[in-house]
Amino acid sequence: MDSGKFPDSFAWGAATAAYQIEGGWDADGKGPNVWDTFTHQGGDRVYKNQTGDVACGSYTLWEEDLKCIKQLGLTHYRFSLSWSRLLPDGTTGFINQKGINYYNKLIDSLLEMSVTPLVTLYHFDLPQPVEDQGGWLSEKTVEIFEQYAEFCYATFGDRIKHWITINEPYFASRLSYESGIFPPGKELIGTGAYRAAHNMIKAHAKAWHIYNTSFKNKQQGRVSIALDSDWAEPLDPNSLADKEGTERYMHFRLHWFANPIFIDGDYPEIMKSIISQKSKEEGLTCSRLPEFTEEEKAMIKGTADFFCLNYYTTRKVKTLSSETLPSKRYGNSDMGAEGITEPNWPIAGVEWLAVVPWGIRKLLAYIKHCFGNPEIFITENGFAQTDPPALQDVHRWGYFQETLMEVLKAIKQDGVNVKGYFAWSLLDNFEWSFGYSVRFGLFHVDFEQANLPRTPYYSANEYAKVVKGNELIYK
Ligand code: NOJ
Numbered sequence: 001m002d003s004g005k006f007p008d009s010f011a012w013g014a015a016t017a018a019y020q021i022e023g024g025w026d027a028d029g030k031g032p033n034v035w036d037t038f039t040h041q042g043g044d045r046v047y048k049n050q051t052g053d054v055a056c057g058s059y060t061l062w063e064e065d066l067k068c069i070k071q072l073g074l075t076h077y078r079f080s081l082s083w084s085r086l087l088p089d090g091t092t093g094f095i096n097q098k099g100i101n102y103y104n105k106l107i108d109s110l111l112e113m114s115v116t117p118l119v120t121l122y123h124f125d126l127p128q129p130v131e132d133q134g135g136w137l138s139e140k141t142v143e144i145f146e147q148y149a150e151f152c153y154a155t156f157g158d159r160i161k162h163w164i165t166i167n168e169p170y171f172a173s174r175l176s177y178e179s180g181i182f183p184p185g186k187e188l189i190g191t192g193a194y195r196a197a198h199n200m201i202k203a204h205a206k207a208w209h210i211y212n213t214s215f216k217n218k219q220q221g222r223v224s225i226a227l228d229s230d231w232a233e234p235l236d237p238n239s240l241a242d243k244e245g246t247e248r249y250m251h252f253r254l255h256w257f258a259n260p261i262f263i264d265g266d267y268p269e270i271m272k273s274i275i276s277q278k279s280k281e282e283g284l285t286c287s288r289l290p291e292f293t294e295e296e297k298a299m300i301k302g303t304a305d306f307f308c309l310n311y312y313t314t315r316k317v318k319t320l321s322s323e324t325l326p327s328k329r330y331g332n333s334d335m336g337a338e339g340i341t342e343p344n345w346p347i348a349g350v351e352w353l354a355v356v357p358w359g360i361r362k363l364l365a366y367i368k369h370c371f372g373n374p375e376i377f378i379t380e381n382g383f384a385q386t387d388p389p390a391l392q393d394v395h396r397w398g399y400f401q402e403t404l405m406e407v408l409k410a411i412k413q414d415g416v417n418v419k420g421y422f423a424w425s426l427l428d429n430f431e432w433s434f435g436y437s438v439r440f441g442l443f444h445v446d447f448e449q450a451n452l453p454r455t456p457y458y459s460a461n462e463y464a465k466v467v468k469g470n471e472l473i474y475k
Contacts, residue, residue: 003472004405004408004412004471004472006411006471007411007419008470010418010420010421011076011116011377011419011420011422012073012074012420012467013075013077013078013420013422013423014069014072014077014424014425014426014442015077015079015118015379015422015426016058016079016426016429017123017124017429018079018081018082018085018125019052019055019082019125020052020056020430020431021056021058021079021426021427021429021430022055022056022058022085023052023053023054023058023059023060024057024059024085025051025052028102029096029099030082030084030085030096031085031088031096031127031128031129033082033125034125034126034127034131034135034176034184035124035125035183036051036053036128037128037131037183038182038183039053045185046432046434046435047434048435050430050435050436052430054452055429056427056428056452057452058427062105062106062109064452064454065426065427065454067454068427068443068460069110069115069426071456071464072442072467073467075114075115075116075467076115076118077110077115077117077118077426078117078119078120078164078379078422079106079117079120080120080122080123080167081103081119081120081152082099082125083122083126083127083148084125084127085102086103086151086152086155087099087151089130090127090128090130090148091129091130091144091147092147092148092151095151103156104156107159108159116162117162118164118422119152119156119160119162120164120167121145121148121152121163121164121165121207122145122167123167124167124168124171124172124176124182126141126183130144135184136177136196136199137177137186137196139202141203142202142203143206146203146207149163149165149206149207150207150210150214153210153214153215153219157211157215157219160221161221162222162224163211163222163223163224164223165204165207165223165225166200166203166204166225166226167226167310168226168227168310169197169200169201169225169227170197170228170257172200173194173196173200174193176192176196177193177196178192181433190288190333190334191288194289194290197257198290201257201260201261201300202296202300204303205296205299205300207223208223208304208305211223222305224305224307225304225308226308226309226310226379226380227258227307227308227309228309228310228311228312228380229254229309229310229311229363230249230253230339230363231314231315231356231362231363231366232250232253232314232315232339234316235316235318235340239319242318242319244319245319245335245336246317246337247270248270248337249315249335249337249339251268252335255370256271260292260297261300261302261304262302262304262307262371262372262374263370263371264297265292265296265299265301265302266292266297266300267289267292272287275288275334276289278334304374306374306376306419307367307374307376308376308377309363309364309367309376309379310379310380310381311359311380311381312352312353312380312381312382313341313352313353313354313355313359314354314358314359315339315340315341315354316342317338317339318337318338318340319337320333320337320338341354348384348385348399349384349438350384350434350438353384355399355402357399357402357406360378360381360407361406361407361409361414364407364410364414364416365416368415375417375419376417376419377419377420377422378407378418378420378421379422380422381403381421381422382400382424383399383400384438384440385438387436387437387438387439389439391444391458392457392458393457393458396457396459397459397463400423400459400463401462401474402474404466404472405472424440425440426441426442426443427443428440428441428443428445428447429441442457442460442463443455443456443457444456444457
């Protein structure tokens with residue numbers, strides 16, 4: 001197969017997130033979030049101590065973003081709301097009308113252009129006052145998030161029909177509360193990520209329910225969560241140990257969140273038994289993995305109306321024996337396995353991003369099989385360039401093409417119900433710990449110039465052709 005049509009009304013999009021593009025970090029009454037605090041503290045935790053204070057300036061230059069969207073001919077645009085722009089202290093106690101005005105302008109303009117918005121409520125930028133009360137480690141955040149979600153549905157839900165509650169709870173919990181690479185920089189190894197994730201899952205479920213009971217009838221929208229996952233395969237396909245390691249890898253990565261939400265309201269057995277056993281061996285009286293009550297399980301089960309997948313890469317998995325386990329208890333050690341990359345896989349701009357287009361096809365078929373053939377939106381996929389990037393990114397477009405071809409095979413040959421594809425990202429932006437050194441945009445942003453001009457990469461022009469024809473012509 002070297003070309004092919006995508007299904008009718010396939011959603012073609014690009015994605016961004018508030019902190020990564022907006023800037024205006026304290027404009028018009030916005031409150032501080034954890035990334036504002038973290039980047040302002042310096043300490044070399046972000047490349048060259050860069051910040052999102054200005055980023056792509058989308059808070060003021062949003063019309064420039066619309067021009068990019070138009071140039072691509074997108075049918076959909078995924079962006080996130082800055083929680084602390086809307087609710088400066090994170091709660092509905094004080095509402096910032098100027099924040100509402102900003103998103104109203106953006107949403108109304110998108111709709112005028114016939115572009116369907118997909119809105120993420122929370123994309124890593126927790127309001128600092130919420131973090132100060134314990135952040136995701138605290139049960140209180142579940143309720144605060146539910147109220148924030150309710151406020152967003154009430155304010156924008158007349159026009160927004162696709163909601164994503166939380167972006168990548170795997171990384172949001174692991175990087176913020178276990179490895180400490182993301183704010184608040186907590187290194188609670190073996191416990192922090194599990195506790196944070198536990199509250200995120202409950203917060204997501206509550207946000208789904210409040211929509212379902214109070215808004216769905218009238219607004220007719222749908223709510224989901226964006227789960228990220230690698231595809232994984234055994235390093236040695238003949239090794240039973242590596243096969244079992246791969247199963248554990250997928251469970252600690254994807255099923256951790258997808259099982260409770262899409263299957264039965266609870267964590268996978270494999271996680272529960274391993275972590276409980278290890279906790280016992282460590283002399284703890286209860287498992288480091290928190291438990292859901294029966295009532296919570298019933299509340300969590302079935303709380304996604306479609307499946308949102310962020311896919312970037314694939315790993316070969318090697319089982320770790322007790323001698324090779326890392327001394328620190330990062331997820332690897334509970335999982336008893338390690339994901340590695342093949343030396344011949346190209347790396348796209350950033351060390352973790354090994355380019356493995358066929359991985360997306362396998363992962364899509366796996367999701368179909370494990371989670372009841374859901375409608376799937378690929379809410380992120382992309383490739384980076386290092387700085388300075390080439391405007392003629394012919395190579396990178398090749399990665400996009402190969403990946404899209406695999407998506408097409410998943411749809412046509414494997415019968416996976418893929419409804420849309422969102423390239424990460426519309427613009428070069430603040431790539432978290434990597435600052436502006438890693439460029440994921442379809443549009444180049446010149447961060448040296450005050451007006452932050454956007455220029456299409458070769459990939460943008462090629463992507464526009466795919467979008468226009470709803471078709472991939474490959475080679
Ligand atoms: C996933 C995250 O959602 C996004 O914020 C990030 O920039 C991309 N991956 C690339 O790392």
